[in-house]
Amino acid sequence: MATQDFISSGLRTxxxxxxxxxxxxxxxxxxxxLACKTILACRGRVVVTGMGKSGHIGNKIAxxxxxxxxxxxxxxxxxxxxxxxxxxTKDDVVIAISNSGSTAEVVTILPLIKRLGIPLISMTGxxxxxxxxxxxxxxxxxxxxxxxxxxLAPTTSTTVTLVMGDxxxxxxxxxxxxxAEDFAFSHPxxxxxxxxxxxxxxxxxxxxxxxxVGADQLLQDALLVxxxxxxxxxxxxxxxxxxxxxxxxxxxxxxxxQKIDISSASMADVMSANPKTISSxxxxxxALNIMESASITALIVEDDQQHPLGVLHMHDILRxxxx
Numbered sequence: 001m002a003t004q005d006f007i008s009s010g011l012r013t014x015x016x017x018x019x020x021x022x023x024x025x026x027x028x029x030x031x032x033x034l035a036c037k038t039i040l041a042c043r044g045r046v047v048v049t050g051m052g053k054s055g056h057i058g059n060k061i062a063x064x065x066x067x068x069x070x071x072x073x074x075x076x077x078x079x080x081x082x083x084x085x086x087x088x089t090k091d092d093v094v095i096a097i098s099n100s101g102s103t104a105e106v107v108t109i110l111p112l113i114k115r116l117g118i119p120l121i122s123m124t125g126x127x128x129x130x131x132x133x134x135x136x137x138x139x140x141x142x143x144x145x146x147x148x149x150x151x152l153a154p155t156t157s158t159t160v161t162l163v164m165g166d167x168x169x170x171x172x173x174x175x176x177x178x179x180a181e182d183f184a185f186s187h188p189x190x191x192x193x194x195x196x197x198x199x200x201x202x203x204x205x206x207x208x209x210x211x212x213v214g215a216d217q218l219l220q221d222a223l224l225v226x227x228x229x230x231x232x233x234x235x236x237x238x239x240x241x242x243x244x245x246x247x248x249x250x251x252x253x254x255x256x257x258q259k260i261d262i263s264s265a266s267m268a269d270v271m272s273a274n275p276k277t278i279s280s281x282x283x284x285x286x287a288l289n290i291m292e293s294a295s296i297t298a299l300i301v302e303d304d305q306q307h308p309l310g311v312l313h314m315h316d317i318l319r320x321x322x323x
Contacts, residue, residue, distance in 0.1 A: 013147040013155070020143045020156045021163050027140040028167065034137040035121045036171050039070060042119070044091030046072035049080065051105045053154040054097040054161065061095070061165030068169050069178040077105040085112055095121045099141070099157045101129020110134050123161055139164050200287050201280035203320050204301050204310035205231075212237050212308065215244050215268040219255070222247055222267055231298050235308045236271045243306045245271035248298075277302045280309055284322045287312055 039046055046065055050058035058074055065072035075084050077096075088094065094113055098106050101124035113120055114134065122135035125142035132138040141164050147155040211234035213222040226234045226247075233248040247267060255262065255270050277300045278287055287299055291314055301310040 016145070016147045017156050017159045020160050023143075024141070024160055024163055024167075027142075027164070031137045031139060032168070032171075035139060035168060036175065038119050038121060038137060039093055039168075039172060040175060042091065042093040044071075044089050044093070046070055046093050046095060047088050048072060048074045048095045048097070049077045049106060049109075050097035051077050051103045053158050054099060054103070057158050057161050057165065058095070058097045060162060061097075061169070064166060064169045065172070068173040069176045070169065070172050077103070077109055080109050081105070085109060088113075088116070088118065090116050090118060093119045093121065095123065096131055096135070097123045097161060098129075098131050099125040099154065099161075101126040101131040103131075106131060123164060125157060139168070198284045198320055198322055199280065200278055200282055200284055200301055200312055201310075203284060203316045204280065204312045205316070206301075206310035210308055210311055211235060212241075213247075213267055214239070215266065215271070217267050219247075219260075219262050219265040219267060219270055223252070223262070229311075231311055231313055233298055233311075235275075235300055235311075236267045237308065241307050243275070243277070243300065243302055243308050244268075245273040246275035246300060247271045275300055278312070279303075284312075284317050284320060288314070288317050288322060291317075 046062070048058040048062040048065075049055075055074070055076060062072040062074040073087075075087055080088075096106050096110075101122065107130055110120075110131070120135045121137050121139065122131045123139045123141050124132045125140075126132060127138055127140055127142075141157065141161045143156045143160055145151050146153060146157060209229065211225050211229035211231060213225055213234050213236055215236055215238060222234055222236075226232065226249075233246055235243055236245040236247060238244055245267075247270060251270060251272055255265070260270065276290065276294055276296065278290065280301050280303075291297060291299060297314045299312045300308050301312055302308050
């Protein structure tokens with residue numbers, strides 16, 4: 001094949017599948033609404049099943065449901081007939097996927113699902129099929145043709161089924177009022193979980209690590225504290241440990257430019273008042289946004305009485321894997 005033939009083939013496939021997905025909008029109807037209500041009423045879990053390529057799609061749909069607030073798992077229909085049906089309870093809902101609606105392995109387990117009185121939702125390309133007729137709600141995922149030029153390999157049909165599964169998952173997510181924090185609890189080990197769950201108090205430097213000097217102390221003494229703590233800054237507090245200001249490496253450059261005597265100047269003379277502060281319970285990702293907006297590399301963490309509790313450096317956020 002010439003290079004332009006590869007490109008033409010790729011573009012044709014994308015166009016065909018995009019068109020099929022756009023046509024899927026006509027299939028979001030009363031059956032879709034009934035499927036959502038059936039799942040929301042479920043006291044157990046959603047069990048997704050399908051054979052072959054439909055099974056692969058079903059696996060992904062089950063994973064998406066589970067990560068967006070709808071407990072779900074996948075059961076292979078062939079294995080279901082040999083013991084795995086024991087994983088399904090009367091409190092569950094079954095989503096069965098079959099483009100033809102007559103896949104033998106899926107049809108075989110229908111009587112057992114019906115006998116248990118388990119609600120059945122089907123995703124098929126044939127609304128008159130055995131599977132469709134057995135379901136309380138059939139989600140129509142029919143396509144006029146596959147992207148495969150032989151009209152054999154499941155391509156367009158699997159894409160459409162996957163999109164229908166996403167539509168179902170997101171409709172349920174919105175109905176449940178599922179939040180970003182809820183999502184993070186399902187993904188605590190990944191970067192997303194760290195970004196959505198990690199709070200400033202979890203990673204800030206506190207207690208003896210916080211650089212502090214009094215307003216009446218000399219600048220030269222403050223420089224020793226800054227060097228010892230290693231944050232390139234120090235908090236300035238009064239006798240009641242209330243935050244008055246901050247002194248940073250940038251302030252030191254300003255002092256040098258103005259030829260201020262380092263040995264005699266007090267912190268009250270050279271500090272920057274009203275520094276940017278944060279509370280310990282905000283998200284670390286939010287603190288990073290504040291740093292980037294203000295073009296600073298560290299923030300003071302204070303309590304409700306304006307007492308400095310800690311210091312958060314940008315390196316702490318990067319080390320925690322928030323970005």
